[in-house]
Amino acid sequence: MTYQGVLSKMQTELGNPIQYYLVFEDSFLNVNQLLNKEIEINFAGYQCLNCNKKKKIFRQGFCYDCFYSSPAVGDWIMRPELSTAHLGIEDRDLEYESKVQLQPHVVYLAVASEIKVGVTRKTQVPTRWIDQGAVQAIAVVEVPNRYLAGITEVALKDHYTDKTNWRKMLQQNNQIFDLIAEKAKIESLIPAEVKEYFYAQKNDLYELQYPVLSYPAKVNSLNLDKTPSYAGKLTGIKGQYLLFEDGTVFNIRGSEGYIVTINV
Structure with a gap:
């Protein structure tokens, strides 16, 4: 079968194992069902997730213009301590920022490659942890806005990393904390x-x-701009990555806004 559409991050469902879905405009695909099967991925173009124009993706699924204008990718997204909606101060769009920032947020510890600290909206538990490939996670505080979560994260970054080593996360890691x-x-x-x-x-x-049948000994990241066509046997899904038998890994989240054809 052939599926075509614009990539966005895989939707997930908590289970044992976690269920993954690629959702396109007219179809969806349960990726777990493709384990141990050959699949082919072909690059077919770009479509900005914000304006829907066929423009080259700059970052996070957005074209250059949208990345620097949309409130959905303001600096406070990556740095919650920069949130200002609780003060009534606008960054790009106060209505949008108030909706996102002025809701319960959780500061957490999670283990993907090592113990890390992070922030997420309460409504994104446990989705945020799944997207990061965490094998363990625990909430530390629940606060009423993003700013308080951000300053908590900043304080804890003196003691824990706030980054995930994605290569280590995708390899077998039996360390327990x-x-x-x-x-x-x-x-x-x-x-x-x-x-x-x-x-x-x-x-x-x-x-x-x-849902991982085997972990790669070494990982080689698939870049559709450099390798517009790839085929391989799917052996696992973790975080937002597809893992293949030959050690190739494909970051779906990092390829948002890319139009692809997937042959199964």
């Missing part, structure tokens, strides 16, 4: 205005299972 014990150390590290939101008694530990 005690996130409940780690969380117990954090209360004294968070800003004073956030301490009332600390999850002192709540220790809901998420353990996430991914």
Whole structure:
């Protein structure tokens, strides 16, 4: 069968293992069903996820113009501590920014390649952790806006990384951490205005299972601009990556806005 459409990040469903779906305008594909099968991916063009024009993608699925104008990719997205909607101050569009920033956010610890600290909207739990390829995760605080989550993350970055080593995440990693014990150390590290939101008694530990038949010994990232056609046997899905038998890995999230044809 042949599927064609604009790539956006795979939709996921929590399960054992996690279920992954590629959703196009007129069809969808349960990617788990392709495990251990040969698939072919062909690059067919670009379409900006914001303006829908057939323009070259600049970053995060957006063309150059949209990346520097849309409120959906303001600096506060990557740096929550820059959020200003709680002060009534606009970055690009106060209505949009208020809708996103002024809602419950969670600061968490997660293990993908090592222990990292991160921020997500409460509505994105556990989706955010799945997208990062985390095998364990635990919420540390739940705060009423993005700014408070951001300053908490900044304080904790002195003690934990805020980045995922994607190569290490995609390889077999049997290292286990005690996130409940780690969380117990954090209360004294968070800003004073956030301490009332600390999850002192709540220790809901998420353990996430991914549909991976085998992990690559080495990884080679597929870039559709350089390699517009690729075929291989799918052996796993983790984070937003497809893993292939020959060690090739394809970052769906990193290829948002690319038009592809997938032959199954």
